[in-house]
Amino acid sequence: MFAIKYLIKQGLTASLLFMLLVAAGCSKKLDITPETFVSPEDLYKDEQGAIAGVTGIYRKMLELNSGDYYFLGIVGTDEGKTTSFVPTWGGYWQHYDGVNSYNGLLSAxxxxxQGAWNSLYKGVVNANNAIKYIPSSTASQAVKDRLLAESKFLRAVFYFKLVQLWGAIPLPTEEEDAVANASGGKPRSSEDEVYVLIISDLSFAASNLPAKGTADVGRANQEAAQTLLGKVHLTRKDYANAKATLQPLMSLTNVALMSKYADLFNESNENNIESLFEIQYSNENGNTNGQANTLGGWHISNVDxxxxxxxxxxxxxxxxxxxxGDDRKNASIRYKFYDASGNEVDYWWWADVTKPHVKKFDITKGKSLNGGLSSRNLYYLRYADAILMYAETLNELNDGNALTYLNKIRTRAKLANWETVLGHTPTQQELRDELLKERMRELGFEGWRWCDLKRTGKLISQVKANNPDAAPYVSNKNLLFPVPAREFELNRALKPGDQNPGF
Incomplete structure (x- = not known):
């Protein structure tokens, strides 16, 4: 497994070359051919190589989210859980149960x-190589600026996940670190230091990325960078900067809510007007995701x-x-089940299998091969998220317009304005609580719930109240995940006292 010391050493001597063939027109893909090895100096020396190298960073996003690491931050919340079968399977699956229940198997x-940590840092190393070597490429300045912006956006994505889950973390960048090289690794940097780099990266990306609609399909765009920067400021409770960052997004013409919520989860509508950034999958070998399988379509061929x-x-x-009457209910949750021939089946005898299941990632007939080999893209950011974050920001600033933005989301869901249902204008606390619940209904199983609960100070109370598997075990120590034990073995800059409290 990879630790920071090893990644830094290897990242400076070798990089993966992914040849990019971007299809024109309505293609949804960043098409990637098989990989080969080449030094970063050679890879980034010209425009073709630089584009291919940055495509390799997107590949790390694909790998990170194609399997079970995607659910780190979904299970173990008030939104998602593992079934009662999972802890009985032993081995790896008990580790999965540990993440959900916070029991003794959630350890270093x-x-x-361990796998999520490694995967995120592999992405960081690829991004660092790109940021280091792109400036010396023979590509035009315009291309270099765009590729640097993409690389910094993606590095911010990886570090934002790392700092939220683990807090203070080692912070390798594109800069040579002779001390780290000599001492065998980098120590943990404070959360503040990590966020300084994230904010700098996203600010650069927002200023240098092309707008949505002009950016190549599947690549980062200006609106995605602005939205993620707004999310970072909101996470930091820097509401003034969150408002300044998110406000311009509220009046754009190149992004909008899809008219029907269910259409967001039809593969024919990928990379739509509401989508700000999607992780691109296809039916090609190695480019599929398995979320439909994990969430319930595990024995269904491409029929139902x-x-x-x-x-x-x-x-x-x-x-x-x-x-x-909420349109999102039937689009998000499945209550009926089918066999491989499309016949409805009643699983009443089979414990958790008969409970409601997530429907968002069901395969679309004629698109994905099957539930375990899905070509369905995964949303990382969409416009509804930006609107709800802006509503939250305004509410924290005691701005009465917050309700307007919550109601935009409710209107799309075919619901009445919330103050009408409530019977009065909500207090700040009432709106704060409703926005947190609304984020779950709107963005459920899209990867943000654990972070939303932690950001709002509700992780422990909501999990205790609403996740029966975790309620007996979850405690304040679970506001962070344990630093993997393997990292302590391979990174000599880390001492036993650097482990997160309680682990």
């Missing part, structure tokens, strides 16, 4: 925690999704959170 030896599942399901709190 947890395989999901919805075979029932036994890995990850919604909590009762999530599945019962939708009001009558």
């Amino acid at each position: 030896q947890n395989q999901l925690v 999704s919805g075979g029932g599942g036994h890995v990850v399901i919604p909590t009762d709190y999530y599945s019962n959170s939708f009001d009558d």
Whole structure:
């Protein structure tokens, strides 16, 4: 497994070359051919190589989110949980259960925690190589600026996940670090130091990326960088900067909510007007994702999704959170199950399999091969998220316009304005609580719930109240994940006292 010391050493001597063939027109893909090895100096020396090198960073996003690491931050919340079967399977699956329940298997030896850490830092190293070597490329300045902006956006994505899950972390950048090279690794940098780099990277990206609609399909754009920067400021409770960053997005013409929520989750509508940044998948070998399989379509061929599942399901709190008439309910959750021939099946005898399941990632007939080999893209950021963050920001600033933006989301869901349902103008606290719940209904199983709960100070209380597997075990120490034990073995700059409290 890779630790920071090893990654820094290897990242400066070798890099993966991914030859990019971007299809024109309506293609949704960043097409990637098989990889070969070449030194970063040679890779980034010209425009073709530089584009290919940056495409390799996107590849790390694909790998990170194609399997079980995607659910780190979804299970173990008030939104998602593993089924009762998972802890009975032993081995790796008990590590999965540990992430959900916060029991003794959520330790520094947890395989999901170790794997996610490694995968995120592989992305960091690829981004660092690009940022270091692009300036000396023979590519035009315009191309170099764009590729640098893409690389910094992606590095910010990786570091934002790392700092939220682990807090203070080693912070390798493109700069040579003779001390780290000589001493065998980098120590942990403070959360503030990590956020300084993230904000700098995203500010550069927002200033140098092309706008959505002019950026190549599948590549980062200006609006995605602005939205993520707004999310970072909101996470830091820097509401003034969050407002200044998000406000311009509220009046754009090149992004908008899709008219029907369900259309967001039809593969025919990928890279749509609401999408700000998607992770691109295809049916090609190695480029698929398995989320439909994990969430319930595990034995269904490309006929009807919805075979029932036994890995990850919604909590009762999530599945019962939708009001009558909410268009998102039937688009998000499946209550009917089918066999491989498309016949409805009643799994009443089979424990958690008969409970409601996530429907968002069902395969679309004629698109994905099957539930385990899905070509469905995954949203990383979409415009509804930006609107809800802006509403939250305004509410924290005691701006009465916050309700207007919550109601934009409710209107698309075919719901009445919230103050009408409530019967009065909400207080700041009432709106704060409703916005947190609304984020779950709107963005459920899209990867943000754990971070939203932590950011709002609700992680422990919401998990205790709404995730029965985790309620007996979750405590304040679980506001951070354990630094993997393997990192301590390979990074000599880390001392035993550098482990997160309680682990």
